[in-house]
Amino acid sequence: MKVEKFEDLNVWQLSRTLIVEIYEITSNQNFKKDYGLGNQIQRASVSVLSNIAEGFEKGYNKEFIRFLYIAKGSIGEVRAQLYVALDLNYISNETFNDLNEKTKKISGMISNLIKYLKGLE
Numbered sequence: 285m286k287v288e289k290f291e292d293l294n295v296w297q298l299s300r301t302l303i304v305e306i307y308e309i310t311s312n313q314n315f316k317k318d319y320g321l322g323n324q325i326q327r328a329s330v331s332v333l334s335n336i337a338e339g340f341e342k343g344y345n346k347e348f349i350r351f352l353y354i355a356k357g358s359i360g361e362v363r364a365q366l367y368v369a370l371d372l373n374y375i376s377n378e379t380f381n382d383l384n385e386k387t388k389k390i391s392g393m394i395s396n397l398i399k400y401l402k403g404l405e
Contacts, residue, residue, distance in 0.1 A: 289340075293340070295336060296333060296336045296337065298386065298389065298393065299355075299390055300333055302329055302332070302383070302387070306326055306362070309374075309375055309383075310326055312374070314375075318372070321365060321368060321369065324361075324365060325369070328361040328365065329362050331358035331361075332358045332362070335351045335352070335358065336352065339352055345405060346405075352394050352401075356391060356394045359391045359394065360387075367380075
């Protein structure tokens with residue numbers, strides 16, 4: 285399959301579904317009383333999606349790679365914040381494990397995309 289737009293990227297699609305899940309968990313009562321953490325994890329998750337799209341739209345592999353590294357940092361931030369949410373009992377172990385696996389998958393997909401793009405240089 286030829287990628288013609290950022291919406292075609294599997295990593296972008298998975299990041300989009302993660303955002304919905306992050307917004308769902310941050311709408312619970314625990315997160316509502318901790319606005320700072322809820323807001324930060326939401327912004328970090330949106331950053332992943334946004335940086336993939338912005339980098340793609342730049343039209344140059346070097347720029348795309350730069351934005352992918354930013355997205356990779358943001359997905360790490362989401363994963364770290366999930367640990368905080370777990371430690372504060374804002375989310376269950378099951379929710380943590382599910383979202384943690386998704387963040388690791390996204391991180392790996394970003395790494396693979398970076399490697400692929402670097403191979404084109």
